[in-house]
Amino acid sequence: MILRERAVVPSRGTVGVTGDETGEVIVEARELYKAYGTKVAVGGVSFGVRRGEIFGILGPNGAGKSTTLEILEGLRDPDRGVASVEGLEVWKNKRAVHARIGVQLQSTALFEELSIADNLRLLAALYRHPLPVGRLLADVNLADRADAPLGTLSGGQQQRLSLAAALVNDPVVVFLDEPTTGLDPQARRSLWALVRDLRGRGKTIVLTTHYMEEAEVLCDRVAIMAGGQIVALDTPAGLIARYGGGLTIRCDFSGPVEKYDLAALPGIGAVAGSDGVEGHYTFRVADLERGLIALLHSAERQGTPLTDLHVRQPGLEDVFLNLTGHTLRD
Template sequence: MGGGACWGMWGGGGGGEGGGMESVVEVGGLRKAYAGRAVVDDVSFTVGEGEIFGILGPNGAGKTTTVECISGLRVPDGGRVRVAGLDPASDRRAVTEVLGSQLQESELQAKLTVREALELYAAFYPRPADWRVLAERLGLTSLLTKRFGVLSGGQKQRLFIALALIGNPRVVVLDELTTGLDPRARRDTWEVVEDVRNRGVTVLLVTHFMEEAQRLCDRIALIDKGRITALDTPQGLIARSAGSTVISFTPSAPVDDEELAALPALTSIEHKNGRITLSGSDETVNAVISLLVRHHITAHQLRVTDATLDDAFLTLTGATS
C-alpha cells in the first residue's frame, strides 16, 4: 500500500503548490474519444504532493473523463497517466490503494446506514483508516445509525469524502463535490477539503464553480472542449484575464466627466440614478479617490470589486460560466 496521510491517527503534513514538490500525478498527451468525437484532446499536467489541483471548466468540457482515466475507470485512447508512478490501466488494483475518489453522482443503497457503509468500505483495504476517527472529524458520528436515503445533500457529501479517504490514500479525486448543495453546506464542505489537504492528502478537485476553485485551489487547469486552455494559480489566471476592477459610488456633488475620462487605465464610465460606475484597474481606483478628495466630494456607498476567476474563465476560454 502506498504511503499517505495516517488517517487512523488523523495525522499528516501540510501542502503547497506543485512547482516545488514531488509530482504524485502525471498526465501527458491524454486522449479519449467517444463515437469518433474527442472528449479529451492532448491534455497534459502534473500534480504535486500535498497540492489542491483544480480542473475547471463548463459541463461537457472533458473534466470527468480526465479524472476517470486517472482513477483507472476508463482506458485512455492515447497518452500517459501515472499515479504515484503507477499506470491506472495496467496497475488498477495498486492504484486503488493510493487513490481514493468521490465521483460525480455517486450513490449508495438507500437502506444502508452510515456505519454499515464505513465498515463495508474499510473491509476493502488491508490497512484502512480508523473509520470512527474519520466519522468524528467529518461530522458523521451522530449520523451513524441513519440510512443513506434520508441523509441531506451535505451529509451525503461528507460521507463520500470519508469513503474516499478510508483507504489511507495519497491522492483523493473529488468530482463536482458541491453540486446541488446550499451555500452553507457548500462552505462547510470547502472547509473539510482544506482540512483534508492540511492532513497530507493531495486533492484533485473537479468543479465548474469559479468561487470554489478560487477559494480552494493552489493551481488550476482550465479545460474547454477537451483541451487545457490555461494552467496557473488562481491569481495568475486572474492577472492574465481582461477583467477590470469596478468602482461605483454616489457623489455628494457633480463630478466633471472630462476629469473622469482622463483617469488612468479607465475602460468605461456609466451614470445611472445619480450613481457613477467606472471600470479600470487599481490605478484607476487610486486616481478617482484623489480626484474626489481634491474637489471635496464624498463618495457615498463606495464599492470596489476586483476581477475574479469568472473574468479569467471568460477571457481564456471564450465560454460562459
C-alpha cells in the same frame, strides 16, 4: 498475487508539463486525449499535481473535467496520452494505483436502506487494510449519525459520507468530482474545511468544480478547463494577476458625462463597460488613489454628482471571461 508496477517516464519528483511546477509531482496527466465517437471530450490535456496540494479543475458543464478525472483514476482508458500516480502508469497498474487513491464520483452508489456505518463497513470489506469505520465517521463529522439509514441524511451529510467512502483505504491521493454541487453555502463550507483537513494530514486532493469561489478559496492551484482543453493553470492569485484584467471602478453619475473625458483622467484606464444607462460606466484603474481623487474632482467640476461608486478586485470569473470570451454559466 504479483502486481506489475511499471514506472513511467518522467517518474516521481520530476517536473510536470504545464504550470510552474516546483515540488514533487504525484499525479500527472500527459497529453491525454479521449473522444466519444466524433465528440472530443479531452483534447490533449497535460498537468502535474504536487504532493500535498489541493488541485482544482474548474470548468463549465461538458468541459471534460469528469473524463479527465476518470482517466487519472483508471476508470477510463485514454485514446492517447499517459496518466500516472506516484510514477505508476495508471492504466497498466490499476490495482496498485487503486490501492493508493480514493475516489468520490459525481454520484456515488451506496445502499439507501443500510445505515451509514454499514455502508462504510461494506466498502471497507473490499480493502485489505481499511481504516476503522468509527475513525472514518469521526473524520467527516458523522459519528453521531452512525446508525442512521442513508436515506435520512441531508445533502451535505451525504456528501460527507461519500467523502468518507473515498477515504476507506487511507489513500495518498483523493479525487473528488464536484464534491459540493447542489450543497447550500454552509454545507459547502463545512466540506471545504474537511478537504483542508485532508491536506493538513498530508493527502493530495484533486477535485473538479464549476464554482468560482470554491476554486478561488479552496484550491492551491487551479486548471481552467474549457472545450476539452486546459486554457490556464496557476494559483488563483496568479491567474487573477495575469488574466483578471486588474482593478475596476464602477461609477454612476447623476447625469450625462463624457466617458472619454473620464477615461483620460490621471489614474483611470480604458472604459471597461457600460450598463447602457446614461452616466453609468466601468473603468479600468491604473492607480486607484489618483483615479478616485480625479474622478471625484471631475464630478464636482462638472456639477454632475456621483450617485454610486464601487471598486472591484477581479476574480476567477473575470479570468474565465477573459480567457474564453464567455462566463462560466453561459
